[in-house]
Amino acid sequence: MSFDLKAVTALQLLLSLNMEALEEDELCFPQLNTSCKKTMRSYSETILTCSLLSCIILLTVVLNLLVIISISHFRQLHTTTNLLLLSLAVADFLVGLLQMPVLLLDIQGCVILGDLMCAVHYFLGFLVVSVSVGNMVLISVDRYIAICDPMFYSTKVTLKRVQYCVYLCWICSAVHSSWILRDFLKQPGRYNSCYGECVVAVSYVEGAVDLVVTFLGPILVITVLYLRVFVVAVSQARAMRSHVAAVTLQRSETVKAKKSEIKAARTLGVVVIVFLLCNCPYYCFAVAAESNMVGASSAGIELWLVYFNSCLNPVIYVFFYPWFRKSINHIVTLQILQPGSREASLM
Numbered sequence: 226m227s228f229d230l231k232a233v234t235a236l237q238l239l240l241s242l243n244m245e246a247l248e249e250d251e252l253c254f255p256q257l258n259t260s261c262k263k264t265m266r267s268y269s270e271t272i273l274t275c276s277l278l279s280c281i282i283l284l285t286v287v288l289n290l291l292v293i294i295s296i297s298h299f300r301q302l303h304t305t306t307n308l309l310l311l312s313l314a315v316a317d318f319l320v321g322l323l324q325m326p327v328l329l330l331d332i333q334g335c336v337i338l339g340d341l342m343c344a345v346h347y348f349l350g351f352l353v354v355s356v357s358v359g360n361m362v363l364i365s366v367d368r369y370i371a372i373c374d375p376m377f378y379s380t381k382v383t384l385k386r387v388q389y390c391v392y393l394c395w396i397c398s399a400v401h402s403s404w405i406l407r408d409f410l411k412q413p414g415r416y417n418s419c420y421g422e423c424v425v426a427v428s429y430v431e432g433a434v435d436l437v438v439t440f441l442g443p444i445l446v447i448t449v450l451y452l453r454v455f456v457v458a459v460s461q462a463r464a465m466r467s468h469v470a471a472v473t474l475q476r477s478e479t480v481k482a483k484k485s486e487i488k489a490a491r492t493l494g495v496v497v498i499v500f501l502l503c504n505c506p507y508y509c510f511a512v513a514a515e516s517n518m519v520g521a522s523s524a525g526i527e528l529w530l531v532y533f534n535s536c537l538n539p540v541i542y543v544f545f546y547p548w549f550r551k552s553i554n555h556i557v558t559l560q561i562l563q564p565g566s567r568e569a570s571l572m
Contacts, residue, residue, distance in 0.1 A: 253335035253421035261419040263335055278329050278529075281536055285321030288539035289314045295552035300567045302548060305387045306367055310542075312391045313360040316353045317535035323349055325532055335421045340413035343423035347409065348402055351435075354504075354531065355398035358443045361497055363390055365450040368494075372454045401438060405431050440508045447497055455494070496541055503534035548572055 252260040292314035296302045327346050367387075371378050403410065409425045416424045427435070507527040542549045548571040555561050555569060 257420050259420045261335060261421040275329065278325070281533060282321055282325045282329065284540075285325065285532075285536040286318065289318035289321060289535065291553055291556060292539050292542060292549070293318060294556055294561075295549060298561055298567060299552060299555075299569060299571055301569070301571055302552070303384070305382050305384055306364070306371075308384065308387050308391065309360055309364050309367060312394065313357060313364075313538065316356040316360065317538055319349065320353050320532050320535040324353065328529065328532070331423070340417075340423075344406075344410055344413035346423070347406055347425050351402035351405055352398050353535075355401050355439050356395055357500070357534075358439045359394035359398060360391075361500055362443050362446055363387075363394065365447045365454075365497065368454050369450045373457050401435075405435055436508060440504065444501065447501075451494055451497065458491075491545075495545065496538055499537050499541065500534055503530050503537070507531045 251262050253263055293311060296307045296311040296314070324346065327342070367382060370382055374381070405427060406425065409415070413423075416426045418424070507530065510527045539549075551571045555566065555571075560566055560569070
């Protein structure tokens, strides 16, 4: 009888030790009692998710880097529209290089980089999203002037003015992000409930301002401009088809120029539509959320969808822009290292 009691006691002790070990495995930092718990996933699910997200990160970094090198290196691509695409590619490159890897490291719900990197992560997240939105608006304005007011496009839209607009876009985005996160940046860990968490609280006033500035307002501007652009583009296409047989050679060159402008507007329209589709779920979730607490460690599919848009933009360029495909060929084959490669014809 005493032997049975000893066996039961030993079994209970063993079970308690196993439970303690299991609880420690569930903690982000087992040595700390205040540690947060991990988001438990199966091994196969973790491997599959990490592999998929790693491929997305690699594609985002490589493709946007190719866009940056192409527009920066080849002189023929130094146009006003491409300068806006370059700014957008830089923002997308930063998403792939800095933002996505942090979310991948925190896939188990544990922020291992500390409060300082948590603050930097949030600031860069707000910054690149704001910059992307600003670039989308500038691209829409650029296409609006090119299609609806082509006679004055070269005088109204110059490289200097576009450069100033790009600088202003980045500066305003930095100011906006700093204002939204001003309390959080002063004390990054103030809203954390346990060690290993990265949570920011945005007031409803600040959230409403961010919603209007980075989503609803730009959507309204972009939609109005592109509706006008496509109405004019359709009317121009009909006019070109009805008069194409009677044009002179000089007129024919003008028709080709108009066709290229319309094609560029169509391509950039696809970029804008994809941007809206990727961002709508996140902002709808933010509006519907009962809490104003947002955690990097609990980043859902909505945030990954916002960042996935940074991977889709250069993919769209590959399919729609012949100059991008040609520039990739020059880069991959190392032709850009040859003397005079900056003057290569890509159009």
